[in-house]
Amino acid sequence: MAKIAILGYGTVGSGVVEVLKTNQISINRRAETDIELKYVLDLREFPGSSIEHVLTHDYMDILQDDEVDIVVEVMGGIEPAYTFVKQALERGKSVVTSNKELVAKHGPHLLEIAKEHYVNFLFEASVGGGIPIIRPLNQSLTADEIYEIEGILNGTTNYILSKMKDEGLDFDVALKEAQDLGFAERNPESDIEGHDTCRKIAILSSLAFGWHVDYENIYTEGITKITQKDMVYAKAMGMDIKLLGRCKKEGDQVCLAVIPMLIGANHPLNNVHGVFNAILIKGNVIGDVMFYGAGAGKLPTASAVVADIIDASKHKGKNIIVQWSMKKMKLMPITDGHFNYFIRVKLHQEKEGRAVIEKTFSHVEWVQVEEDPNSIGFITDTIREGDITINIEKLSKSEEIIAVESMIRLER
């Protein structure tokens, strides 16, 4: 018998209760014991609900009950989650969480405490919802030196970008639609400004390299500046715009960024639409592997949480070692990173404008669309980010160019 307590009866928490009930028989068979829900912690009351008899408002009930083997933290946010999780681990209880903020900020510290107490701190659901990615990174891709991770890690922004592309909607309209359908929060900042993706790529990079990536040091751009005009050019190039969490080794440094990118038709991430997530990992021996699935949602996320509960129960008294040092990884400044760029400019005269651009960049590929006769787009060779900034400034100052309208990094 493994007794569990769930902290927070919101979307994920109620999903966990539902999954445990729906698949009870096979879950218990795989856990090799019966999983029993002993407590749900929530400040609210749920009169008449199935969890009424296990509801508590006091975390001490859970912490001090030595029958509770596994604490499931699905409240979100740093506090009180951090204090609760720390206390549980110190008390010899394993913790399963879906809380990306908590994991990104305190992951290595909590892993250390878990190790000291022969219990486990598991967080499969913190990245990619139901997609198995944390366990494969820790246990399957171990023969490789990973040199690149690219992920569509936020379903809300991917839904908005898909709508902009497929239906020609403007950003604001697509966002409003996502909000109306419940795919975006009323306060969408964390998604559309890239903060959510930022925490997730920090977790994945930390696990891939074994050092701690401080998410506050990751260069982060959202999708709020992407316009319908950008989409028109993307379509003309047969490309798609996706918000990527991206981590790439350049020499012995690592370039980490959250950025919207144009990606080519044959790129494995190109086919990932709507609220789906996908993570592409490149290793020096395995080559490219990709993991795809529902990146959020009540049941997919609960599926990952419950898989962790099963794992925690199977590893009672045995710590599963995760290599994630508290030592901070030094990141390459974004200005030293190298990208290809798509740049769109408004010109006075096409011929003269082109000449200025060709003088600034050694080699470009032109992109023109009927819908935008006064502008021209071009794709650059691979250039250092710091240099592109200088070159864009040069163009902006040129008399032949009215304005540099947009710059999006690009990968085929």
Next chain:
Amino acid sequence: MAKIAILGYGTVGSGVVEVLKTNQISINRRAETDIELKYVLDLREFPGSSIEHVLTHDYMDILQDDEVDIVVEVMGGIEPAYTFVKQALERGKSVVTSNKELVAKHGPHLLEIAKEHYVNFLFEASVGGGIPIIRPLNQSLTADEIYEIEGILNGTTNYILSKMKDEGLDFDVALKEAQDLGFAERNPESDIEGHDTCRKIAILSSLAFGWHVDYENIYTEGITKITQKDMVYAKAMGMDIKLLGRCKKEGDQVCLAVIPMLIGANHPLNNVHGVFNAILIKGNVIGDVMFYGAGAGKLPTASAVVADIIDASKHKGKNIIVQWSMKKMKLMPITDGHFNYFIRVKLHQEKEGRAVIEKTFSHVEWVQVEEDPNSIGFITDTIREGDITINIEKLSKSEEIIAVESMIRLER
């Protein structure tokens, strides 16, 4: 220190040696011990090669050496692999293998022996090359009841089909090209007749359901009957033809088959081209998840083998439980399975021919292509396989129809 012996110095075996050397430092860090290659078993000599000093021709050297913790079987075929693996497990050595035939045939028995001796029998590389799929099935998708698996599990056939579609090549020409490039064997039967896919889907289904799927009971069609004309119609429908290993629950029965299928543009497997593999898994709570990567090749396969070596070394003396009973799973006869079908017929007169087809099938979608003016294609509703056979026979006997030229199952 974990000492290993590799049985077979072919493509995969030499790949394992290469990976262990290339990523030695990170591999040892993740294994939490030094992995040392003590023997390579091969009947051949390799004078001057790096493995010369560890080469043996006698398996007894390995079996009787109690320093050897892990035996890596990468010879392929049933014998002597089966005997060697069995002896190693009984002697208390863990075994890692890439041998799909061995796993499909003797998997549950060898897992049982491993369990009895507190060692492990690991086979991540037996399906999907480098793609992590065995471990995710066993350890990550545990909260779910899986109800469908669809996999592009054979890179050779996927390469041939991609070439036929993209370059308009006939099957024979595409096969010849694959052979010339080393993507297909001189004797390609196991790939193109679907036998390789058959063993792999048997392994995946066994793990998903916990019962033993006997691959000899799986309905298996290859791709040898797929013609360029089929590809023309596929393109007209915006679809693609892929050889799938497919396992689907229908009620409380399971329909297993290896069949070429037409799949729609938005199907997650549609974007898997060339020698890449992908496995789509559907669970009752997680929804759809897909795993994608290089399904074969020296280094990707070796990457999976080495990840298993690391896992075996970390679990010394502890058996990782895998649920795969020796009890055989009863499969639904293919005639009871349900599919949508694309059928192509040659007609005397279009109007009369259509009338016969419309009388035979309650509802069809017509597909016509300029390149094939005397024939017509149509997509049926979902129909029982047994009934489609009867209906096709009816059409064949009709005076209005010259011939039923092809039948391919279809999924959007």
